[in-house]
Amino acid sequence: MLASHHSSKMNKKRFTWENTVQFFKDYGWCYAFILVPVILFVLFTVYPLVMAFIYSFQKYSVLGSEWIGLDNYRSLMDSPVFWKAMKNTLIYTVATVPVNILITLFLALMIFPLNNKSQTFFKAAFYLPGVTSGITMSLIWLWIFDPTGAGLLNAVFDFLGLDSVMWLANPDTALFSLILMTYLGAHGAGILLYLAAMGGIPKSLYEAADIDSASWWSKLKNITWPLLKPTTLYLLVMGVIASFQVFEQAYVMTMGGPNLATTTVAYLIYEHAFLSFEFGLAAAESFVLGFIIIIISVIQFKFMSSDIEY
Amino acid sequence: MSEVRFVNVSKEFEDDNKGKFTAVNDATFTIEDKEFMVFVGPSGCGKTTSLRMIAGLERQTSGDIYIGDRTVNKAHPKDRDIAMVFQDYALYPHMTIRENMSFGLKNLKRPKEEIEKKVSEAAQILSLENLLDRKPRELSGGQRQRVAVGRAIVRNPKVFLFDEPLSNLDAKLRVQMRMELSELHKRLGATIVYVTHDQVEAMTLGTRIVVMNQGEIQQIDTPEELYKNPKNMFVAGFIGSPPMNFVRGRLDGNIVQTVEHALVVPEDKLLKYAEYQGKEVVLGIRPEDVINIEHLPDAPAQNVIEPVIKIVEHLGSEFLVYFGIGEETIVGKISSDYHMEVFKKHQLYINMEKMTLFDPQTQMRIG
Numbered sequence: 001m002l003a004s005h006h007s008s009k010m011n012k013k014r015f016t017w018e019n020t021v022q023f024f025k026d027y028g029w030c031y032a033f034i035l036v037p038v039i040l041f042v043l044f045t046v047y048p049l050v051m052a053f054i055y056s057f058q059k060y061s062v063l064g065s066e067w068i069g070l071d072n073y074r075s076l077m078d079s080p081v082f083w084k085a086m087k088n089t090l091i092y093t094v095a096t097v098p099v100n101i102l103i104t105l106f107l108a109l110m111i112f113p114l115n116n117k118s119q120t121f122f123k124a125a126f127y128l129p130g131v132t133s134g135i136t137m138s139l140i141w142l143w144i145f146d147p148t149g150a151g152l153l154n155a156v157f158d159f160l161g162l163d164s165v166m167w168l169a170n171p172d173t174a175l176f177s178l179i180l181m182t183y184l185g186a187h188g189a190g191i192l193l194y195l196a197a198m199g200g201i202p203k204s205l206y207e208a209a210d211i212d213s214a215s216w217w218s219k220l221k222n223i224t225w226p227l228l229k230p231t232t233l234y235l236l237v238m239g240v241i242a243s244f245q246v247f248e249q250a251y252v253m254t255m256g257g258p259n260l261a262t263t264t265v266a267y268l269i270y271e272h273a274f275l276s277f278e279f280g281l282a283a284a285e286s287f288v289l290g291f292i293i294i295i296i297s298v299i300q301f302k303f304m305s306s307d308i309e310y
Numbered sequence: 311m312s313e314v315r316f317v318n319v320s321k322e323f324e325d326d327n328k329g330k331f332t333a334v335n336d337a338t339f340t341i342e343d344k345e346f347m348v349f350v351g352p353s354g355c356g357k358t359t360s361l362r363m364i365a366g367l368e369r370q371t372s373g374d375i376y377i378g379d380r381t382v383n384k385a386h387p388k389d390r391d392i393a394m395v396f397q398d399y400a401l402y403p404h405m406t407i408r409e410n411m412s413f414g415l416k417n418l419k420r421p422k423e424e425i426e427k428k429v430s431e432a433a434q435i436l437s438l439e440n441l442l443d444r445k446p447r448e449l450s451g452g453q454r455q456r457v458a459v460g461r462a463i464v465r466n467p468k469v470f471l472f473d474e475p476l477s478n479l480d481a482k483l484r485v486q487m488r489m490e491l492s493e494l495h496k497r498l499g500a501t502i503v504y505v506t507h508d509q510v511e512a513m514t515l516g517t518r519i520v521v522m523n524q525g526e527i528q529q530i531d532t533p534e535e536l537y538k539n540p541k542n543m544f545v546a547g548f549i550g551s552p553p554m555n556f557v558r559g560r561l562d563g564n565i566v567q568t569v570e571h572a573l574v575v576p577e578d579k580l581l582k583y584a585e586y587q588g589k590e591v592v593l594g595i596r597p598e599d600v601i602n603i604e605h606l607p608d609a610p611a612q613n614v615i616e617p618v619i620k621i622v623e624h625l626g627s628e629f630l631v632y633f634g635i636g637e638e639t640i641v642g643k644i645s646s647d648y649h650m651e652v653f654k655k656h657q658l659y660i661n662m663e664k665m666t667l668f669d670p671q672t673q674m675r676i677g
Contacts, residue, residue: 204400207367212414212461213388222413226404 052283060279072284082285084260085268088175089244092264096182097239101232104187108194109220123195127188138252141181142168145253168254171261178249178262190235197231198224233304237297244293265289312378312391312468312501314341314364319373321359333359335525337373341469341503346495348516349505351548355522357505358473364503365471366390378468388417393462394471397478399454401446401461407433408442411461432463435497452483459491463498472504476511488514509549513537521545543673546594546666552630555600555640557593558670561586566593566667569636574612576663582677583667591676594666597630600642601659602650613660622652631656 024031056072058065076082111122129137144152145167154164167177201224209219225232247266250256256263256271263271265285273282321334334356341347349357362368363375366387375382382390393414401410408429415425433439436456446454455475462470472491476484492515495502506512512519513533521528521536521544529541533549540546546554559568564580566573573593575583583591603609617633617640629650631642642658650656667676 202398202400204396204398205402207365207387208394208396208400208402208461209413210367210387211365211392211394212465213417214413215417218417222405223402229404 052286055280056283056287058280060277060283065280068280072280073288075281076284076288081260081263082265082268085263085265088260088262089246089264089266091175092179092246093240093243095179096243097236100182100185100187100239101190101235103183104190104235105194105228105232107187108191108198109224111191112195112198119195123188123192126186126191130186130188134248135252137181137185138249141249142253145177169258171259174254174258174261178246178253181249193231193235194228197228201227229304233300236304237300240296240300241293244289244296313343313345313376314347314469314501314503315339315374315376316360317374317376319360319363319370319375321356321363321368322371332525334363334370337527339520339527339530341501344499344501346492346502346504346515346517347520348512348518349503349520349522350507350509350512350516351522351528353507354524356525357507357520357522360520360522361394361471361473361503361505364390364469365392365394391468392471393465393467393469394473395455395458395462395475397474399446399458399475399478401454401457403446406443406445407438407449407457407460410446410457411442411464414461414465428464428466429460432460435463435494436460451479452487455479455487456490459494463494468501470498470500470502472502474506475504476506477508484511491515510551513549519549521548523548539675540594540666541675543592543594543668546668546675550596552597552641552643554666555595555597555638556668557595557635557638557640559591559593561589561591561667563587566591566665568593571615571635573660573662573665575665579665579677586667586669586676590670592668592670592673594668595640595660596664597641597643599661599664600631600640600644601661602644602648603657603659604648605645606659610659613662614657615660616655616657618655619650619652622650633658 055065057067057069059068059071107122107126111119114122143150146152146154147164147166147169149155149158149164151167153167157164165173168174205223205227206219209223214222245266246264247270250262250264250267251270254262256267266289269282269285269289272278272285316337316339319334319337320332323331323333325331337356337360349360351357359368363370364377366382366385366389370383377390377392402413405413411429411432412425415428429442430439433442436459438453438456438460441449441453441457446457449457455478458475475491476487479487488511491504495515504515506515513536516533518530518532519536520530523544528548529536529545531539536545536549540549540554543556547556557568559566559573561567561575561583564575564577566575603614615635617635619631619633620639621630621632623630623632624646627646629642629644629646631644631650633640633642644650644658668674669676
C-alpha cells in the first residue's frame with residue numbers, strides 16, 4: 001500500500017532519472033521480495049492458464065497442434081455427455097452447499113454457548129476429520145456404501161428390515177450417495193469461522209433483544225443470522241466453487257458411473273484430458289466451467305453482500 | 311405502581327482468576343414510583359450489577375427483588391416490564407432506526423398500526439423523524455443515544471434502566487443530553503434507574519442518589535443531603551468537585567488541633583462531639599469553605615490560617631488553590647475577584663460553621 005501510494009505520487013511528479021533512482025532506493029527491496037512469489041505465480045498459474053486458453057482453440061497433439069477455432073466449444077455445446085455432467089454438477093452443488101451451510105451453522109450454534117473447554121473439544125473433534133486425506137475418507141465411505149450386507153448402511157437397513165440398496169452401483173442412488181457423504185463430512189472449518197463470527201457479535205445486542213422480548217428463534221432470525229451474513233456469504237461462495245470442481249469422490253468411489261450418473265464436469269475434464277488425451281476439449285471445458293463459477297460468484301456477492309458495522 | 315424494591319439482595323460472581331467475589335452485598339432499598347434514582351460510585355462498586363439484576367440480565371445470589379407489587383426473582387427480562395438503555399447503545403446494526411425501535415413491539419406481536427403510531431410518537435419526542443430510515447452507523451453518537459432512548463420509550467415500560475448512557479459522548483453533548491433526559495423524565499412521569507460513575511451527572515439528574523462502594527451501599531439520599539450531610543468519609547470524598555478536604559486532628563475543648571493550626575468549633579456543634587473530647591478526629595472542610603479574607607466584610611477573629619499557596623488553577627470565575635496542612639494537601643475554591651499568587655502567603659478563613667467531623671477508625675460522620 002505504501003508503495004502504491006508512493007508510486008501514484010511519483011506519477012504526478014516528472015518522470016526523471018533522479019526520481020526513478022530514488023524510487024528504487026526507497027522501495028527496491030520491497031519489489032525484490034515480491035518478485036519471488038510473482039515469478040512462481042506467473043510460472044505455475046498464469047502460464048498454464050494462458051496455454052490452456054490457447055489449447056482450447058486447438059486440436060492438441062504432442063507433435064503439432066492444429067488450430068480449429070471454436071470447434072471444441074461447439075462440440076461441447078452439442079455433447080449430451082457434457083450437459084449430463086453439467087446437470088450432475090448443478091444437482092450436486094444445490095443439494096450440498098446450502099444444506100451443509102445449515103448443518104455447519106446448526107453445529108456452531110450448539111457449540112457456541114458451551115464453556116471454553118468444551119468448545120475447544122468440539123472444535124478439534126469437528127476439525128480433525130478434515131485433516132484426513134479425501135482418498136482415505138472415500139475408502140471408508142466405500143465400506144459404508146458396500147452393496148453387500150458387510151456395508152454399514154446396508155447392515156443398518158438389514159437391521160431395520162429394509163432391503164439392501166446398491167448405493168453406488170445404482171444410477172438412481174449413486175449421486176445421492178456422494179451428496180450424503182458431504183452431509184456427514186468435514187464441517188470443521190466452517191464451524192470455526194461461524195464460532196469466530198458469533199464471538200464477534202456484541203453480547204449487549206442479545207441482552208437488548210432479551211429485554212425486547214425476543215424469543216430464541218427471533219434472536220436467531222433477526223440478530224444472529226443477519227450478522228453472520230458475511231461469513232455465510234464466504235462459505236457459500238467457497239462452497240459453490242469447491243462443489244463445481246468436485247472430482248475426488250467421483251473418481252475414487254464411482255469413476256463417474258454408473259452410466260454417467262456421477263460424472264461431474266471436473267471428472268469429465270479429467271477423462272478427456274488424461275484418458276482420451278483430448279487436451280483441447282478438456283481445456284475448453286475448463287474455461288466454460290471457470291466462466292460459470294465466476295458468474296455465479298458475482299451474482300452471490302451482489303445479492304448477499306452487506307456492510308455491517310457495529 | 312412501579313416502584314422497585316431490593317430486600318437483602320446479594321450477588322456473588324465466581325471468577326477463575328479472582329475466585330469468589332461479592333459484587334453487591336446485602337442491598338436493601340426502595341426506588342419510589344416516578345422517582346429518578348441514580349446509582350453512583352467508582353468502577354467495580356456494584357452499581358451496574360444492581361441495575362442488571364433489576365433488568366434480569368443477572369440473577370441475584372440471594373434476596374428478593376420486587377417491581378411494582380410482584381417479585382421478579384426468577385422472571386425473564388421480557389416479563390419484568392422494563393426497558394434498558396445500554397452503555398454502548400446496543401442498537402441492531404443491520405436494522406434501520408425504525409426497525410430498531412419497533413423490534414420489541416414486533417416480538418410482542420402488537421398490531422402494525424399500533425407499532426407505527428408508537429414509533430412515530432417516540433421519534434417526535436426525540437426529534438428522530440428524519441432519521442427513521444437510516445442505519446445506526448449513519449448516525450452521530452448523540453443521535454444513536456436518542457434512538458436507544460426511543461427504543462425504550464416505545465415499549466412504555468414501568469421502569470426505565472440507564473446504564474452509563476452518556477459516557478460515550480463528548481462533554482458538550484453530555485450536558486445537552488443530561489438536560490434532555492431530565493425533561494424526558496418529567497414528561498414521561500416514569501420511574502428511572504440510572505447508573506453513572508460521574509458524580510456531577512448523579513447530582514444534576516437524580517431525585518435521590520445511591521452511593522455505592524465495593525458492593526456496599528454507603529448512603530441513599532437526595533443530592534442536597536448527600537452534599538451537606540454525608541454519612542461517611544467515602545461519600546464526603548466522592549460527592550462534590552473538588553472533593554471534601556480531610557485533615558487529621560484532635561478535639562480539645564472547643565478546638566480541633568491539627569499539626570499546624572488550632573481551629574475553633576462553633577458552640578452549637580460541640581454538644582454532638584462530646585464523646586470525642588480528647589480523641590483523634592478527621593476534620594472535613596469543603597473547598598468552598600476556604601475563603602480569602604479579602605472577600606469578607608469584617609476580618610474574622612479566629613480560624614484564619616496563612617499558608618503558602620503551592621498551586622493556583624484558574625477556572626474563570628474561581629481559583630482552585632492548593633496548600634498543605636501537615637502532610638495533607640488542601641484545596642480551596644476561591645472567587646477570582648482578588649488576585650492570588652503562587653508561592654506566597656495568603657490569609658484564608660476556614661468556615662467552621664460548615665465543618666464535619668469523622669471518626670478516623672470507622673470513617674463515619676460524628677454527630
